[in-house]
Amino acid sequence: MGASTTPAGKVEAKGELRSSYEIKDLREMKHILSMKIKRTDNGSIKLLQHAYSECILESFGMAEAKSHSTLLPPEITLSIKDSPETQDKADEIKGVPYHEALGLLMWLQVATHPDLSYTVNLLLCFAHNPRQAHWNVLKHALSYVKGTLDYGITYFCNSSFYPFGYINSDYAGDVDRRKSTEGHMFFVGGRLVSWASKRQETITLLTVEAEYMAFTQATQQALWLTKFMEEICMPQQTPICIFDDNTGAIANTQNNKNH
Secondary structure, eight states: OOOOSSHHHHHHHHHHHHHHSOOOOOOSOOEETTEEEEEOTTSOEEEEOHHHHHHHHHHTTOTTSOOOSSSSOTTOOOOTTOOOSSHHHHHHHHTOOHHHHHHHHHHHHHHTOGGGHHHHHHHHTTTTSOOHHHHHHHHHHHHHHHTTTTOEEEEOTTOOOOOEEEEEEOSSOOTTTOOOEEEEEEEETTEEEEEEEEEOSSOOSSHHHHHHHHHHHHHHHHHHHHHHHHHTTOOOOSSOEEEOSOHHHHHHHHOGGGO
16 A cells, blocks of 8 residues: 555556565545545545444344444443343353454454544453453443444545644553553544554553553554654654643653653
């Protein structure tokens, strides 16, 4: 797969590749790695996984299920202590395809569904020993996918390539280990190009501390993104702006006295 800003550049790049490798020109790309590429007359490109999502739903008997508008049930709290009520329930969960369904959702989240990031990260915490409560939440997420089959990411031409990002963190959302979960996302050309949600490795004592740790991880990603754009001859003005809603964490980034 290749891309160029001009038709002449595309021809030149193909010629250089042919001089060193045996290549086959498949013309305009329409599918790659289960993603469909839709183009519009105004030059925008949309990546989506409608067919892939339908296959997931059919694989787990959710094709005719009622769709949900939320990723998680309201006020849900999951724990490793969620135990089966009876032995029959415990035996029943052993045959549930929890890992298979979660693995397929992971690729959906990585490719075109950043909105699934927190939910997938949460369910991964129980992959070693899933219980019925965890499976129910996973099915709820699949029902959400059913209602968002046409969701994807659209990239527009002639947009500013200046990168910027957002971060956030909960506080001690992991009820078993008292650890917080952070997330960040970065935009280039006005659209998402990088996102992540992960549980923090250490226990924080304040919301400010949890948000500041999220800043630290996001800054590493921002630096990588800056270097990457330099390597592809698209250097951008630095520093990159990272937005947050915690005034205490923002103040810490601006005052070295607290470090």
